Amino acid sequence: MAINIAGAVSIASFYLLILTVGIWAARRAKKVERAYEGDQSEMVMIAGRKIGFVLGILTTTATWVGGAYINGTAEMVYRPDAGLVWTVAPWTSLLCLVIGGLCFAKKMRAEKYVTMLDPFQLRYGKQIASLVFIPAIVGEIFWSAAILAALGTTSSVILDLDKKLSVVISACVTMIYTLLGGLYSVAYTDVVQLGCIFFGLWLCVPFTMLNHAVTDIKITAFKEIHQKSWLGSIDDRFIGKWIDDFLLMVLGGIPWQAYFQRVLASSSIKNAQKLSIAGAFGGCIMGIPSVLIGSVAASTDWNQTSYGSQSPYEKNEAAMILPIVLRYLCPPYISIFGIGAIAAAVMSSTDSSLLSSSSMFTHNIYRKILRPKASAKEILYAMKTTVFLVTVLATVLALFTNTIYGLYALSADLVYVILFPQLVCVLYVSCVNRLGFVTGVLTAALLRIAGGEPLFHFPAVIHYPGGYFQDNDYIQIFPYKTFAMLSSLLVTVTLSYISKLKWPEGYVTVFNLTEISREMRTTS
Structure with missing residues (x-):
């Protein structure tokens, strides 16, 4: 299998860009740290509560729009046994962040918590409240694994790169700039990554829809041609399961440290609420290209493409439908932008998950329970060590996942x-x-x-x-x-x-x- 050299070079250039932005943000963070009179670890975890309104919106949106979100949405729209009505992720993200902004952001930011676990420890005590740390950290690791797995499958399909190599490289690059600059590096790289996601996916959409093998999605929405309608349907028998999935994604998306980290880092209480609500609409809009690509896949006669006579669903490759569409329905030079969008989505969410996991462990477990008298340097060292360990665990899990959407949903399930x-x-x-x-x-x-x-x-x-x-x-x-x-x-x-x-x-x-x-x- 020959590697797509042009694509590999393009992705390498993208990684270099993100790493450069991360290093630049880390240097900026160092300057702010020297002028910051508070706890230096809080500077790393919540940027000294100096995240502005615009930057807050962009980093909140980028955190939400991960590789699992993009790939998983396309997968569910495409699947004949699911369809759009079962693809609750884009619409639930809107409701989730709106509810979070209206009901939780103000209370959390007003109390000036550092992590989501702080109110639990204040109410119940340090040791007892540690019970909620377990599902929180497991959820973050599952989420990171799902995101990394999404990039691995995309790279293997479009660039013919080894899936394991893609996952490992992406995890390492993300870990490096997260270790260097904390939330500042994560927030500024999120801005670049969000732009890449928006531009890359929307650039690919018209090429996929105009491909000769694709029937108009307006027709296939209501008529069975190559497979069942991509709109899907809900049998009365399964209405309980649909409600379960819907509520899980709406309410289960709120208690995440990655989300509250942005809320708690906001420069004011009002900004905390505004960035959540604005990010809700941003996240929903960013899911539209994946919905369109999933509907295109369901409207494609794969026998007219070089993919083969069997559909991806029949080959048990529905989880890879987004990269498959990009490769077989787009010109090669366009599909490269698609892989760039996926890589951006992966890194924008993975770095947030790494930072939130390490923040919870370092602040709520290491500092408050294991080492109450630890110095500031020791706390920062513990945090960086935790970032490394979480990266390793998520990477290992990503190499053995079977369904991206399943892992994505399971992480929200526990929470x-x-x-x-x-x-x-x-x-x-x-x-x-x-x-x-x-x-x-x-x-x-x-x-x-x-x-x-x-x-x-x-x-x-x-x-x-x-x-x-x-x-x-x-x-x-x-x-x-x-x-x-x-x-x-x-x-x-x-x-x-x-x-x-x-x-x-x-x-x-x-x-x-x-x-x-x-x-x-x-x-x-």
């Missing part, structure tokens, strides 16, 4: 079920305490695990009504993820309220449950 109800409680419910918090987290985790996960062939222990077996996996149709989330919310609030009535001081921890249990038995 939705476990973190979202607890974030609502810690910010809006005054009566919640440690007993309710711990029980609520465990309830969510157990119910979610019991529901099974077909992506990893993890069997379902609880068979909710309406489901069916497929390849020995029980497929849930009931909205069991939303059920787990609501159960966690209900358990947290109810148990906290009851415990406050029984023990007015409300100081209930997992360490005195034995005494509580003994008192209850004595009373009864």
Whole structure:
């Protein structure tokens, strides 16, 4: 297999550009750091709360529009068993960031938190609140892996590059400028990357739609020609699953450190809300080219292309549909811009995920629990070490993923079920305490695990009504993820309220449950 030399050189030039911008931003950050009188680690994590309105909007949008978002959206629109109605990502991103801006950004920024986990540690204590660190960090790693996997498949299809090599190189470049400049480097490179995404994808769209092998998407939206309509349909039987997916992507997209890092780095409370709402519309608009490319793929007679007589879906290559369309329906010199757009999307989200993961561990675990007396230099060293370790874990996982959209959704899944109800409680419910918090987290985790996960062939222990077996996996149709989330919310609030009535001081921890249990038995 011959490597596309022109494409490889173009991508290498793009990487060099991004690295140059990252290094320039790192030097700018150093100058600001010298003038900053606060904690130097906060300068790296939240840029000293000096991110302006315009830069905040652009970096928020770029963070949201990752490789998994772009590739996964095209994949779902194309799939005959899904279609546009099942592709909830672009529309849910709009609702997600609007809700985040209206309901969460103001509260978080007003309290001047450094990370998303700060309110949990202030309410429940440093050790107990660490429970939410686990789903938060796992979600970030899954998200990074999905993003890197998207670039690997794209490069292997368009440039004939080895997938593993593409993933490793992209991860290394992203890690380097993240280590050098922190949030400043990430934010400024996001601006360049966002421009590349917008220009690269929109440049490819008209070429794909005008290809001789493509039937007008207006016709295939309502008529079956090469496959089912790309609009798709929702069977009444599956309405519960659709609602589950919809709510997961809307509410599960809020409790992310990558998002709150932009909110907390804003120069003012109003800017924090505005960048979230403006970023919502930006993220939705950036998903439109992927929707169009997915519809083009569903409208293509692949027998008229050099791809072959079988469709990508029949070859089990639906996850790679975006790069396949770019390669076989665009001129070679145009498809190079497409791979540039994917690379930009990957790096703009990966750097955010690396920084947010390291910020949570360093600030909430290392500094507050493991090494409370650590020096500023030690904290920065721990943060850089964490960036490296998270990069390694995400890269390894990216090399073995089977579905980009599945991994993308699973990362939001964990956050939705476990973190979202607890974030609502810690910010809006005054009566919640440690007993309710711990029980609520465990309830969510157990119910979610019991529901099974077909992506990893993890069997379902609880068979909710309406489901069916497929390849020995029980497929849930009931909205069991939303059920787990609501159960966690209900358990947290109810148990906290009851415990406050029984023990007015409300100081209930997992360490005195034995005494509580003994008192209850004595009373009864």
